[in-house]
Amino acid sequence: MLFQVEMTVKLPPDMPSEQAAEIKASEKAYAQELQRAGKWRHLWRVAGNYANVSIFDVEDNAELQELISHLPLFPFMEIRVKPLCRHPSSIREDDS
Amino acid sequence: MLFQVEMTVKLPPDMPSEQAAEIKASEKAYAQELQRAGKWRHLWRVAGNYANVSIFDVEDNAELQELISHLPLFPFMEIRVKPLCRHPSSIREDDS
Amino acid sequence: MLFQVEMTVKLPPDMPSEQAAEIKASEKAYAQELQRAGKWRHLWRVAGNYANVSIFDVEDNAELQELISHLPLFPFMEIRVKPLCRHPSSIREDDS
Amino acid sequence: MLFQVEMTVKLPPDMPSEQAAEIKASEKAYAQELQRAGKWRHLWRVAGNYANVSIFDVEDNAELQELISHLPLFPFMEIRVKPLCRHPSSIREDDS
Amino acid sequence: MLFQVEMTVKLPPDMPSEQAAEIKASEKAYAQELQRAGKWRHLWRVAGNYANVSIFDVEDNAELQELISHLPLFPFMEIRVKPLCRHPSSIREDDS
Amino acid sequence: MLFQVEMTVKLPPDMPSEQAAEIKASEKAYAQELQRAGKWRHLWRVAGNYANVSIFDVEDNAELQELISHLPLFPFMEIRVKPLCRHPSSIREDDS
Amino acid sequence: MLFQVEMTVKLPPDMPSEQAAEIKASEKAYAQELQRAGKWRHLWRVAGNYANVSIFDVEDNAELQELISHLPLFPFMEIRVKPLCRHPSSIREDDS
Amino acid sequence: MLFQVEMTVKLPPDMPSEQAAEIKASEKAYAQELQRAGKWRHLWRVAGNYANVSIFDVEDNAELQELISHLPLFPFMEIRVKPLCRHPSSIREDDS
């Protein structure tokens, strides 16, 4: 089941740079782990912003919550979620 | 080059149903043609709304404008565009 | 799987009253059918507005789209959807 | 009398984690006490956000204010309240 | 139990003036009836706008919905509702 | 002359609790003094929020500014002001 | 007593041009009458928009409502009102 | 050439009161200097807010930027600018 997730990162300006680097590194590792597991299906940077557009493929709402709430950057992001489903005009089999 | 395009359809309530059906049919044909051409890479319905989330893959901004402005539903949609690029944490080769 | 759905009805002011009455009657019949089927779990009026707050219980995003897009009032409503899941502090077994 | 209450938690990023843990623990205890008392009728997590959707069942506006203002997280939440009442299409007896 | 109700009137520009006059006359009669019944406690015009600020005194949310939804101007108004209760700093006995 | 004034309090999360208590105490004293003087005609709590709805009765705009700007919580509030006047449908003599 | 009034004109696109011309002509006559009477103290066009910024000088809120609600364009305008008073840094005697 | 400038002051709550007093004093001196020079033509307090409505009379956009960016409170204000010009219904010669 697919969800569009838009994340905008807002780090506190006084966060020490080592701490920021550490959070970003574990965020990256976690994001890649979820991608390899097939849960985080697409991940794009929004050009010109510290933000991404993502497509998650999860069992249900609970798994979506589980995955997102464990993002190391979760406390520092504005997150918008939209449930997706197959579009009647889509010709792509795996986009449902 | 990828763009996220979000479209929300707002048909005038007094549009005759035959006219609406005709526009939707040509919209569907056009959308499938662009998908087959590889230009409209993803097309999802937003569950619960007359809206979609799409990913376009175009040569440049001009082609994006060319494709979207010829949508039969173009005069009846609110459209939000975000330029995308490869995310440094992405592991998917074809998502750039 | 639960979703909060907020619907605000905006009928065109020039819709003939018979047509409006007919749409509302079929909306009511459909809403009650979905409630009896256990799909539309809660349905409340927002006091002072032509709007409701609803909780849907569906198999997946696709079923949510299927059910909402067939509402007779669907073309005349603004709809906001939020995916829900069990809250860690909830004590109610059937609220997951 | 029912109210929809939507709460979004915004903890200050520099709050010590022990303090945050303590506030969350007392929030949980208080939320469960209100649920057992029948005052906090439903409590759902909004998937992907540090937020909840709740249904309160109170005597009057004053009790709603009394209960919400004593939430340990109250100073750190954005709260939206909507008064609810029975929907004419509802078939559920206890949703009034 | 008190509620602040803010109403902004938006009549369709093509409504015939006799129809508008008729609706306004019955709105006025109804508003005065509710005031005499003690239900519509205060009614002020917002200077410079076709809008009012009102205080309703009702038994519960259901009565609020009952009273507001029968306003002749109801289909032509944007309405915002806020539940009120006694302020701890208030010295006025009848403002609870 | 009447004004609707809506105040939402946003205390800095790191304000020492003694300081907050002191400000609130002088706010309360000042609010009650203005009520006794007939300047602050109504004061209600918005249920579920750290906010109030107030009706001020002042000589002119300058007095409104004078009274509000001396509120001890003034630096910590979002304030919205609407000028009010007698509504043609009002039956209450003292609401002009 | 001064008020800033911002007016944005939104004429229905299907209003006959003679009717529009007539309304605008009486609006102009009325605006100039109020200016000569000293009630409409300043009137500026917002460059690039069908909108104006105005300063009214009235006895009280009721007179403001009286004057604005009789504008021939009143049903076709969005209007924002702000009560003004003397600024402590102002050196202009007649700006109070 | 005239511009409407609306300024809302948002001082950081932890700014020492001496520093705030100093900034406000130099702001006042600077504002009065610009008024005497005929550049800051009108300056009004918005009643009930720490905000003002101003009319600037400058040579061009560059001078507007020059004057506003040197306001001592500039880093602590939200500023909205609208270019103004003579209104065709204005009867006041010096309002162009």
Added chain:
Amino acid sequence: MLFQVEMTVKLPPDMPSEQAAEIKASEKAYAQELQRAGKWRHLWRVAGNYANVSIFDVEDNAELQELISHLPLFPFMEIRVKPLCRHPSSIREDDS
């Protein structure tokens, strides 16, 4: 003197296509005339929207109003204006 002008076209859905074509043709002629006169310095399409971003180069606010208010599409556009001036980091001589 430069202004950024952003225009979004919203034609009424029931405008006859000949009328729309006629308005667009005269809009194009007028836009090209202003460009040749050096008044409309830049004109770009916003990709994916019926909107443009423009840079006007005018004598003053009055000329900006004169030029924009004569656009054939003026009654059908939302327009946002921002006054521009030379940026201290700009190296381009003609961008002042």
Added chain:
Amino acid sequence: MLFQVEMTVKLPPDMPSEQAAEIKASEKAYAQELQRAGKWRHLWRVAGNYANVSIFDVEDNAELQELISHLPLFPFMEIRVKPLCRHPSSIREDDS
């Protein structure tokens, strides 16, 4: 390929002035380097705000992201991006 980029600077009020000066100096050097390279085609100050309107000319979305994310002020700016393309009414050859 052109993009309109609007940047609004929001420096933390407690940033030491030396640090702010250093960031601004490197921002200026970087901005001028990009202008000389033909990447940052236009750069204007928005009069009355700590903001700019810019036109970037880049190879693709990825380069836009590369350039903007390396701005020294990037962590302290709100940034809005719009993809541009040639307008059919434009007469300027190099504005495509």
